Amino acid sequence: MSGNLTLALPSKGRLRESAEAMFSRAGFDIVRTGSARGYRGEVKGLSGIDVAFLSASEIAQSLRDGTVDLGVTGEDLLRETIAPDEPVADVMLRLGFGPADVVIAVPECWLDVAFVSDLDQVAAEFYESHGRRLRVATKYLALTRRFFADNGVTGYRIVESLGATEGAPASGSAEIIVDITTTGSTLKANRLKILDDGLILRSEAVLAARQAIAARPVVQNLRDRLELAI
């Protein structure tokens, strides 16, 4: 290994396209090394940085583990994996693409529920009539716990959901959900509504860096050049 830093970039989807386009605009072409389908690469015109192509959620986890130093990923995934008060890695630059809101949504038929405080009362009522807690389907375990703790909702439990979270209330595997939405149309199609104060995080793609290397000139240079390309 060289003493190079490792920058993790999304390996697929729209996040990958937007990230590579932005690096291009900043004057950094991303080239894949080895075979064309390889998972390693380099940034042309920027020495000292190797590129690893990973899925967005792997990027957040790798920043946490320290197997990569820098990464482009969704803020939702970063915050889910690394709490704001943990001195591991933090956002260096918000990139202006990949918008997604992490929200609390409840069945539309719950006509009486508009706020998180309603949810707390409904949870108590639910426990009384069923002898069990209100279930929240989500893949954002940590974000959900933190938000509910900050807002005084206690009578719930989380059901981990690995896909199609929005279908959980209708299928009966949970009563409410915490999920990402961009236009709200998927929620609407599933007859779910977002609480008036149910916005947990307004997320977008970010450049994040491990704290230990954030101040290095090569990292600051990358950040500054990307900022001009937003």
Place this chain on the structure above:
Amino acid sequence: MTGKSSTERRAIDALNASMTQVFEAAGAEFIEPDIIQPADVFLERSGEHIRSRTYVFTDPSGAQLCLRPDLTVPACRYHLEQEADPASVARYCYAGKAFRHSRDTGNTSLREFDQVGLELFGGANTAQDDAEALALTLSALKAAEVSAYSIQLGDLGLFSALLASIDMPERWRTRLKRQFWRPRAFRDLINQLTGRTEKARTSISDLLDEMANSTLDAVSFVERHLDNNDLEMIAGRSIEQVAGRLSEKLLDRSEPAMSGDHARLIDDYLSIRAAPLQAIEKLKQLGSETDGDFASAVGLFEARVAEIENAGLQTGDMEFAAVFGRSLEYYTGFVFQIDRPLAGGASETIAGGGRYDTMLKDIGADVTIPAVGCAIYASRLLPDSGAAS
């Protein structure tokens, strides 16, 4: 650290034994509840903050199990299974491992730690049993040669009784009780009830307007609205429950605001923080402004303090705080917590306990069975443990 040495093992065994002997001498049966517990019965009773730290797993038969994060619920389950008449008087003590996930994965003593505890079930004398639970906890600490600590007392029954004594809609009491633990949300609610905050339009204001102008009863109104919008009632709630809460919201629109005097009475109560005997005086000064329920709750508090003194304890160094309660969610009355100072002005909790009269019925008893107990964090009492945390 991958385990305990022979010396460390002997030290913790001796420490645990010194405390369980105190409980056994008081008539408690020394039991060993199962380490592996069914996850559901357990997790439904703890808040998400305990759940998120509980080791949950699925065994080869598909059953959802967990490692006990606490020994109180396992002791309750043991009692219900062993006793032909669960409402009869029973006393148990235990010393064993509890398991909780810790972010600090380098220090395994944080995720598996020793807990020593006592549970008194079915006692008829509330004040006396409360006092005995506290007194035995302190005797156990003395046996473990722990002497420097502070004692904090609380009483969750007083707040409920105070609200019952103040004229207001029952739904307000329920909401105030739910927010009791959260100072910020509680303040917001008081401001809302006293009309200090302006009511803003919300996403359901239009619906409430429509309901106010409708000639239909609440349930029919909700049924028609669901029909018109092609909605089905799902997710475990009934049309009656939804209609009921909408009606309450409508009532709140026309309900006269809570008076400033009543809000002040609640504030005055919540600000009480004093040694138990002084606290009684302050409670009585409040009580003169209210009636029955609160007066009898203060009576129980006074009787408990008398029993604590009868047990030979000095209450002068203890502190009662009206806002104090433990966040384990299942306590219903008397609560206490014992902390000891650490270097640098910090402190750590070494024991806690209280009354949880609804638990046994919640997990399957036919009737309500009084219960009061304590848990001591034995691992924190080892001579070298203070500096580590």
